[in-house]
Amino acid sequence: EVQLMQSGSEVKKPGESLRISCKGSGFSFTNYWITWVRQMPGKGLEWMGRIDPTDSETNYSPSFQGHVTISTDKSITTAYLQWSSLRASDTAMYYCARPVGPGTDALDVWGQGTMVSVSS
């Protein structure tokens, strides 16, 4: 079964660091970009960025560039989303997703989401 399995929910304080993960299985991990999407409480979807596990090439939305880091360890078919200093405004659900195929960003496989709560 093709799936993306995300790490569990997190409760953090402002200024703390965090890395959440997204493990792919059932498909050739290096054949698909992995995209990260944010959904703040009660709000719409925001495209954060994506990574090519083959060579770790990344594309970031300017809205997130410099505040998050997307990385991957293809040896364990896992992608990561990382913060060095969290803010209260990072409180959101974060999804990883995989496209239908190369040359498209139609996201047909999604992780279950990781809820990140940041509060003092």
Next chain:
Amino acid sequence: DIQMTQSPSSLSASVGDRVTITCQASQDINNYLNWYQQKPGKAPKLLIYDASNLETGVPSRFSGSGSGTDFTFTISSLQPEDIATYHCQQYDTLPHTFGQGTKLEIK
């Protein structure tokens, strides 16, 4: 960034109704437009890709059309299980932005 404007932001309709949602891009995105359905507490689900192509396993009452800057998503006969929020997404130009979503409710 390309701005994606969905209309309406919320919609109330009756079972059996024809429902239409529009998505307008701030610039030409060719047909690089996807539609997703998101039910409460769940991850989004791809319904339509490349403006008009139905994802495998998605009921045929869902359809999409359009090109350039103006796109339409239609449910031909609303079913109770279609209650959800619908999102459009362009992938012509990075970043691959989403619309703000349309919340669909049963009247």
